[in-house]
Each structure stands twice: as structure tokens, then as C-alpha cells.
Amino acid sequence: MTLGADLLTLTDEGLYCPQGGFHIDPTRPVERALITHGHADHARAGHGAVLASDETLKIMAVRYGEGFTGMRQRADAGETLDINGVLVSFHPAGHVLGSMQIRLERGATRVVVSGDYKRQADPTCAPFEPVACDVFITEATFGLPVFRHPEARDEIAKLLASLQTFAGRTHLVGAYALGKAQRVIAELRAAGYDRTIYLHGALEKLCRLYEAEGVDLGPLETVGRRSKELAGEVVLCPPGQLADRWARRFGDPVTAIASGWVRVRARARQRGAELPLVISDHADWDDLRATIKETGAGEVWVTHGAEEALVHWCRGEGLAARPLNLIGYGDDGEAELDAGAAIPDGVPAGETTERETMAGKAAGG
Numbered sequence: 001m002t003l004g005a006d007l008l009t010l011t012d013e014g015l016y017c018p019q020g021g022f023h024i025d026p027t028r029p030v031e032r033a034l035i036t037h038g039h040a041d042h043a044r045a046g047h048g049a050v051l052a053s054d055e056t057l058k059i060m061a062v063r064y065g066e067g068f069t070g071m072r073q074r075a076d077a078g079e080t081l082d083i084n085g086v087l088v089s090f091h092p093a094g095h096v097l098g099s100m101q102i103r104l105e106r107g108a109t110r111v112v113v114s115g116d117y118k119r120q121a122d123p124t125c126a127p128f129e130p131v132a133c134d135v136f137i138t139e140a141t142f143g144l145p146v147f148r149h150p151e152a153r154d155e156i157a158k159l160l161a162s163l164q165t166f167a168g169r170t171h172l173v174g175a176y177a178l179g180k181a182q183r184v185i186a187e188l189r190a191a192g193y194d195r196t197i198y199l200h201g202a203l204e205k206l207c208r209l210y211e212a213e214g215v216d217l218g219p220l221e222t223v224g225r226r227s228k229e230l231a232g233e234v235v236l237c238p239p240g241q242l243a244d245r246w247a248r249r250f251g252d253p254v255t256a257i258a259s260g261w262v263r264v265r266a267r268a269r270q271r272g273a274e275l276p277l278v279i280s281d282h283a284d285w286d287d288l289r290a291t292i293k294e295t296g297a298g299e300v301w302v303t304h305g306a307e308e309a310l311v312h313w314c315r316g317e318g319l320a321a322r323p324l325n326l327i328g329y330g331d332d333g334e335a336e337l338d339a340g341a342a343i344p345d346g347v348p349a350g351e352t353t354e355r356e357t358m359a360g361k362a363a364g365g
Contacts, residue, residue, distance in 0.1 A: 002135070002299055002320065007086070007104050007111050014326060015113065015137070017104060020086035022051070024102055024113050027328035034075075034088070036115025037099035038063070038178055041329045051075050053090060055098025055213055059178065062205050075100070077126070093117040094128030095281055096179030097210055103131050111135040112295065118280065119287040120152060123186040124179070124215050128291075136297035137324075140305030141282040142260050149260055149284040155277040156187045162254055162275055163232070170230045170250040174239030174257040174273070177203050179281050181236050182210045184258050185217045187279075188234065198223050198230055200237035200246070242273075260284070289313060304329035 008015050013026040022032040029046035036042055036052075038059030043052070045064040049071040050057065060068045075081070075090040077100070082088075090100040095116045104111045112133040119128050142149070163171055175181040181203045188197065196219040199207060204222055211217055223235060227249035241247055242255050257273040260280025283291060288310060292300055299320040302310050307323035314321035 002322070006109050007106055007135075008113075008137075010324065010326075014328070017086060019106060020083040020088070020104070022083060025115065025329075027326075033069075034102055035060075036093065036102060036113065037095055039096070039116070042115060045069070049073070051081075051088075053077070053098040053100050056100070058209060058213075059098060059206070062209055063178075077129075091129045091131050092126035094119065094122060094125060097125045097182070097213060097215070099125060101129070101131060103133065109134055111137065112297075113137045114139060114291075116141070116282055117291070118283050119291065120149065120280075122152075122183055122281070123190060124182045124210060130291070130294045132296050134297060135299040135301065136292060136295045137301040137303060138288060138292060138310070139282065140288065140302050140307050140310045142280065142284050143288055143302070143306035143310040145285050145309075147260060147263055147284045148286055149263070149280050150278055152183070152187050152279050153191065155258070155279050156184075156191050158275065159188070159234075159256060159277060160191060160193065162256075163234070166254050167232050169232070170227075170253040171234050171275075172242060172247055172250060172253045172255050173234060173236050173277070174242045174255070174259075175203075175236050177206050177238060180258055180279070182207060182215060182217065183281065184236065184277075184279065185220070186215065189216070189218050193234075194218060195233065196221055198226075198233055198235040200235070200241055202238050203236055292319070293317075 008017055013023050013028045013030050015024045022034055023030045024034045025036055025042040026033050031048040033047040034051045035056055038056045043060050045068040047069050050069040051073045052075060054074045057072050057074060077090055077092055080087050080089045087105040089103045091103060093099040093101045093115055095118055099115060101115060102113045110133040112131045114137060116139050117128050173184060175184050185197055199220055199222050201222050207217060207220055239257055254274055256275035256277050258277040258279040260278060260282060262273055262276035263278050300314045301322055301324050303324045303326050311321045311323050
């Protein structure tokens with residue numbers, strides 16, 4: 001019996017807290033769900049009740065419509081809620097806007113479910129906050145020694161250099177709609193690029209949401225029918241559009257992909273990236289190991305990604321470790337957008353109006 005088993009177990013839907021009566025990032029609709037962040041492999045529609053950060057609730061409303069759940073409750077960073085005797089708090093994960101780690105405490109046991117996280121600086125979201133715990137549940141998307149991410153500003157410098165070298169060619173940058181697109185834009189602005197940046201329509205709603213939440217992205221426009229007028233400009237689109245006929249309208253563009261995966265040259269070639277930009281919203285091998293040590297956890301559960309390699313390293317450090325082999329999580333859950341599908345229409349999220357809170361409902365049975 002492990003320490004974490006006192007608080008969490010595995011079900012067909014994913015991680016479940018029996019005492020609290022809730023799932024964390026369930027892969028199927030459940031009665032009560034705590035959500036770490038808005039990517040589609042972690043935040044699904046159809047739950048009876050959702051507890052998440054305000055930004056994540058708004059992201060889900062934009063992607064799925066206002067009826068994405070029967071009841072919603074905002075979780076403020078650092079606030080502690082008592083759900084059926086389990087103390088729950090949310091702490092920034094540094095992954096995308098509104099992303100949180102979830103800390104559970106009952107008796108003498110403290111468990112942190114990290115969701116997805118990164119340690120690099122990102123101007124579009126709150127930085128990762130180390131949380132001391134007994135059991136740390138970590139992702140391992142880039143849990144192999146080959147993955148060591150460079151600084152994002154250095155990759156943006158490559159894009160700016162290409163814009164100078166190939167001034168007559170449109171630069172198409174493949175970037176996921178939630179998190180990656182906004183980070184690339186913000187990093188370009190930080191590097192002094194002040195020209196209008198053009199967007200595929202699938203990226204617009206979430207960029208506007210980021211702006212509404214106080215993230216300055218500078219002048220943005222959708223491509224519309226202006227593709228032949230955009231030589232020398234930066235255009236962002238879902239990665240799947242780079243191989244679609246949509247991209248052909250730009251003549252002979254420079255194609256780039258912003259992803260940690262393009263560290264592997266074969267993956268970059270497979271995705272058709274002429275200009276690989278190693279910009280990731282996940283922790284790399286060094287940061288995964290440093291974070292595990294920083295939490296002080298004696299027990300580590302490893303979720304999606306290169307689980308076995310990180311488990312092997314943990315055991316070599318004298319930590320109890322196990323792979324969870326969870327099914328249903330992937331590369332930010334953006335498969336639909338990567339294939340060029342449209343984002344579901346949704347009314348921009350407003351303030352939560354539900355009077356009943358998840359903690360209150362749980363306490364009432």
C-alpha cells in the first residue's frame with residue numbers, strides 16, 4: 001500500500017479521490033471533476049460539476065459552449081477548500097493560462113497532482129509554484145534525456161533571423177491554439193517584433209480570451225482573404241494546416257513548427273518543418289528531475305509520456321515510483337485542431353453565476 005493510495009485510486013475515468021467523491025482530469029464525464037487546465041485531453045465537457053481556475057472555466061466555455069457542465073466553481077490560487085474532509089488547493093503550474101497543480105491533504109498525507117507543467121518563464125501565464133508534498137504525480141511528456149529545451153527567446157531569434165533572410169516569404173508557424181500560439185506571439189513581442197501578426201481563424205477566439213485576461217499580444221488580424229498580401233509577414237496556424245491546401249495560398253512560405261517534439265529531427269521532417277522552433281510548454285528532462293527533488297516527495301507517480309525512464313531515474317534516487325499508464329492523454333489533446341478542425345462555437349465566458357459550490361454540495365451529501 002502506497003501513501004498516495006490513501007487519497008487517490010485509479011478508475012476507468014482516471015484519478016479518483018473516494019473520500020472527496022471527485023475525479024481529477026477525468027477522461028469521461030463524471031459527477032464531479034477537478035480540472036488542472038484547459039487542454040482537451042484534461043478538460044472535457046459533460047461533467048456534472050467542475051472545479052477549476054477562473055481562466056480554465058472560461059477556456060472551457062469558449063471551446064465547448066456555456067453548457068459544458070451542469071455546475072461550475074472557481075478555484076483561486078492558494079485557497080483551501082474542504083471537500084468531504086479532503087483539503088484541496090490549487091497552485092500555478094506554468095503550463096498555459098489558468099493551469100494549476102492540485103494539492104490534496106488528508107491526515108498526514110499530502111499529494112500533488114501536477115497536471116502538465118513547465119519551469120521556463122512564460123509571459124502569458126503564472127509561473128510554476130513548487131508545492132511540498134509526500135506524493136508527487138508528474139507528467140513525463142518529455143521524460144527522456146534527449147529532451148533538453150533551449151530558451152524560447154533563442155528560438156524566436158531564429159524566426160526573426162529567417163524573416164530578415166527570407167523577407168519576401170510568408171512565415172507560417174504551426175502552433176497549438178491554446179497556450180503555444182499565445183506564447184509565440186508574446187515572445188515575438190518581447191523580442192521587439194511589433195508588426196501585425198496574422199492568425200488562422202481557429203486561433204482567434206483563444207487569443208482574444210488571453211487579451212481579455214490581461215495578456216498583451218499586440219496587433220493581431222485573421223488571415224481572411226489576404227493571403228497573397230502577406231509576403232514577409234508572420235502567420236500562425238494549427239500545425240495540421242501546414243500540410244493542408246490552406247497553406248498553399250501563401251505561395252512558397254517558410255514553414256515552422258513551435259514544439260518540443262521538433263528537437264528530434266525525424267519528427268521535424270515528418271511534420272514538414274523547414275524551420276523547427278523548439279518551444280515547449282512542458283518540462284524537459286532536467287526540469288522534471290529538478291522539480292521532483294524540489295517537492296521533497298518520497299513517492300512519485302508518473303503519468304503520460306516516457307513513464308518508464310523517469311520511474312527508473314526516481315528509483316535510482318531512492319524514491320518509491322510507479323508508472324500510472326493512464327490512457328486518454330496526449331500532446332496537449334490538440335489532435336482535432338492539429339487536423340484543422342474548427343473550435344466549437346461558444347459564447348465568451350462571463351462571470352460564474354451558480355450559487356451552489358462543489359464544496360458545499362459535497363458537504364451536503
